[in-house]
Amino acid sequence: MPYCSSVSKLAGYEDAEVEETSSDINGNSVSIEFHINRNCVECGYEASTYDGSGDADFDHTCPVDHECDDDFDHDVDEVGFTLNSVDLEVGDQMRTTDRHGKPIKSYRYQRREYHVIGCASIDCDHCGETFDADLGTLDTVAASSFESESH
Ligand SMILES: [Zn+2]
Numbered sequence: 751m752p753y754c755s756s757v758s759k760l761a762g763y764e765d766a767e768v769e770e771t772s773s774d775i776n777g778n779s780v781s782i783e784f785h786i787n788r789n790c791v792e793c794g795y796e797a798s799t800y801d802g803s804g805d806a807d808f809d810h811t812c813p814v815d816h817e818c819d820d821d822f823d824h825d826v827d828e829v830g831f832t833l834n835s836v837d838l839e840v841g842d843q844m845r846t847t848d849r850h851g852k853p854i855k856s857y858r859y860q861r862r863e864y865h866v867i868g869c870a871s872i873d874c875d876h877c878g879e880t881f882d883a884d885l886g887t888l889d890t891v892a893a894s895s896f897e898s899e900s901h
């Protein structure tokens with residue numbers, strides 16, 4: 751926990767928030783860079799931050815009734831997509847298994863970690879359909895990996 755000079759003591763955090771810093775689409779893969787912050791619960795200062803990135807593949811099948819040149823190859827690599835927007839959410843949980851996958855029984859040794867979940871709105875350049883792609887968990891980061899700042 752960082753030291754907060756407005757209350758002259760160590761202060762906890764508000765719930766984590768995440769924002770997209772950049773995103774890109776390449777074939778049927780979306781890559782996203784994001785910024786997580788945890789604000790000081792006493793004064794609102796952005797006291798703890800983490801910058802990360804993740805990527806995920808999505809699937810799309812053009813609807814059967816779209817207008818189309820019959821010999822067009824509908825392989826997902828040929829179709830082409832445009833990224834409209836990205837929605838990110840951050841959640842946290844206690845890590846209950848160690849790095850060998852064994853359960854950690856004592857609460858004292860469990861560690862908090864954060865995960866970023868993504869969803870993207872995408873246009874198919876071929877059939878024109880706009881669809882939402884669930885990108886799943888883009889990254890999982892231990893709370894100890896955050897940069898924390900006394901202020
Ligand atoms: Zn503060």
Ligand SMILES: [Zn+2]
Nearest residue numbers: 811812874877
């Ligand atoms: Zn399509």
Ligand SMILES: [Zn+2]
Nearest residue numbers: 812817818822
């Ligand atoms: Zn087609």
